Amino acid sequence: MGLAAVLLVGAPFVLRGQTDCLSCHADKTLQDASGHSVGVDADKFHGSMHGSLICTDCHTSIKEYPHPDQPAPVKCASCHADQASAIGGSIHDGVSANPCTSCHGDAHAIFPKDDPRSAVYPLNIPRTCGTCHANEALAKKYGLQNVYATYMDSIHGYAVSKEGLLVAANCMSCHGSHNILSHKDPKSTTSRINVPNTCGACHGGVKDEYLSGVHGKSLAEGNQKVPVCTDCHTAHAILQPTEATFRMQSTPICGSCHKDQLATYRDTFHSQLGLLGGYVETARCWDCHGAHGVLPASDPASPVNKANLIKTCGRCHADANLSFVQYQPHANPHNRKLNPALYYVRTFMNLLLWGTLTFFTLHTLLWFIRAKIEQGKSAPGRIEQGKEAKHD
């Protein structure tokens, strides 16, 4: 032992295996000159993905003992070149000094992504991303919305965190991993043009329906103004379409483009009662027009095609008949050409309203003034009947 100690301290020797390094670094309390932990959990490391590697495979600047106080940083890229170049072109490039371990965790305890111990195991991903993205200060620094909490409360977040559903969407499912790009980048999985494909990876049926509708077709032609999945469903909160909150907020979304239609809808009973809440069944845009595969009214497959109106209206109005569906859910009482009858009815009612009120307001006002004058003329303290004497 004494000789060994002399050898260890006295003469440099080549490091060959893990045991050589671990004879010092297995001490978990070991720290370097600047106070960073340099201890390694040997058991965990041996069981990890990289457990069969020799320390110097990664810590390439260390060849022999004693080694320099500040060895060169480990380059994961020397093996994982593809991932490294993907990170290099991603939004996370340069954000962290240790981009790999930021997500994959302890370099000496990296497990395959289907191992529940892995930081990138589907059920662990939200927490892993959340280390930065749930951090208020970081979110502020990069001007990001703090979406972690919204996601965790969503149907996707619930499925992952509460049900442990491996196929439920986690951050990576939509954003990718090494190659994450800003949604403003057309190549991003979350760019407007790609959102239907990204969501469609799971929601295939809805994607097909969407792409067959006017919005989907227009998007395929490159029109990015059309609504994509996230415009209505949002990206992270993903509200249930049957819920009051979703139903209450959905109409203005369609109305942000279809302004005239929203304005005329606002004039109807559907809208008036819909806005008051507590009765969310009232017709919103997509109850009549369909949600994903919106088609022009001229298309025989459209729910608002003349031939389908009785069925569509009948979903709420059980007794809907041919004359009932003559009702115009977007009639404009201000437009004489399109809705002459309604225009004249409204004009007449308005004339009646303001004519009557104007006349009687003046009448009452003058009366009130005259009555006050007459009241003032009578001597103070005089009883009522004295007043009449003045104007006879």
Place this chain on the structure above:
Amino acid sequence: MTEETGATPATASTELPEKLEQEKYYVRFTLPQRYLHAVLFSSFLGLAATGLPMRFSDNPAARLFASAVGGFGAILFFHKFCAIVLTLAFLFHLKDIFSRAFINKEKGMFWGPTSMVANWKDVQDLVGHIRWFLGLGPKPKFDRYAYWEKFDYWAVFWGMIVIGFSGYAMWFAPFFARFLPGWALNAVLVVHGEEALLAILFIFSIHFVNTHLRPGSFPMDMVIFSGKETEEEFKKKRALEYERVAAEGKLKTREGDKPVYWWINFAKVVGFTAIAIGLVLLVLTLIAYFGGA
């Protein structure tokens, strides 16, 4: 009004103690008529309070009210309930007119000084009244129903038909669609909303001031609650009717007991509550109308 003119300060002071002791009361409205007014204004307030939030559903006050009472479902339920009450009151009134005119053969229902139907004198009264407002002539003398009272009556009558019909047309739209043209289903909402707005604005401003808040009646004309008015009020407000009844020697048959205190006090509480609710709704309506437009 010559009789009253004779009430100089000297005679008034000698008459006063006697008057206070035996102040005479005359019946103006029957009990069913007073109940009708009570049912009318209660259900009208209910309809206005629940209808306005629907008409101005993007107004914050409307939404606050809606969320407080349980949303639109609760509002529409109460609206329909009040509508049925008011419809029944209206039908009761029609039945009353019918039996009075055709079964009891009451005279003067459709024509003459005690009728609700407008006549040439009403036009003269309107012109004369306005001349008096402007200081251009004497105050006209009115009969049993003055022209603005007739207008109030017919405005409500017409309003109930129009608002009632359009309301039921929306309630039972598929049924009404069998005999109404398509555009009418759109028109009924416009008609219902505008006519109701007129009714609300008219009742809560014009009717309130003309009948209750104007000098001479301020703060409330109790005759619709007690059914009776004093001889002095009768002479002053409806001089022609008083003179005519006196000339016919029928004043005695119109006399009634002095209204009891508890009833007057109760009526005041109810009446002032109604006026207060009405004025609050009036302000909210005006804010919603001019703020939201």
